[in-house]
Amino acid sequence: MSIRDIIEGKKQWRAHMARVKALPPDYEIVYKEIQRYYFKVGPVGLVEGPLLPGLLDFFEEGAATGKGVLELIGDDVAAFADDLIKDSRTYADIYQESRPPA
Template sequence: MAKNFLELIIGSFDDKKQWRAYRARVKALPTEYRTAVEAVERYLMHSGDTPADWDRAARMFEDLAELFERAAADGTPVREIVGDDPLEFVETFVRTYSDGGWIERERERLRKSIDRATGEEADS
C-alpha cells in the first residue's frame, strides 16, 4: 500500500529505474558518442517531440542508446550516424516513435476550437 501511495505522488519506481538504466548506458559511452546522445536527448526534451506515452518514449531512448552503443563498438564516427544535418536525423529518428506529442494535440485542439467558434464543427 505504501509503495502505491508513493508511486501515486512521485511516479512509477519501475519507470525511474528504467530511466536510470538508460542514463547509465549513455554515461558508459565514449565521450564523443555520449556527447552526441546527450545533445539529441536535450533537443528532444526541449522541442516537445518526445512521445507523451512513457512506454514509447522509453523505447525511443533505449533504441537511441543502442544505436550509439553499436556505433561505438563498430568504430562508426558520430557524423556518419547523424549525417550533415543533425536536426534531420533527430526528426527522422523520432518520427518512428511519435504519437504527435503535445504540439500536435494543441494544434488539433486549436482546429476544433476554431471550428466550434465558427459553427463549422463536424458531426461526430
C-alpha cells in the first residue's frame, strides 16, 4: 500500500463520516453504535467493503422518507446488525480455523 493509497483512503473515510454526521441525530447514534460493534466483531473487509457504505445509503434513504431509524430497522438494533453480517467471515473465524484442534 502506497502513501497515495493511504491518503486516498483517509479522504474517502472523512467523506463517509461527513455523510454520517449529516444524518438526523437518531440515525447517527444508531449508525455509530453499529459501526463500533462491527469494529469489535471484525467482519473481514469491513472498511473497504460495501457493508458500511451500504448501511449509510440505507439510512440516508430512510431519513429522506421521514421515518425514524427504529421504524426502519426495528427495535432490536443488535439483531439487525448481526443479521447484516450473518454470512460474513470474521477475523475470529479465521483465528479459530488457524488453531489446531484440541
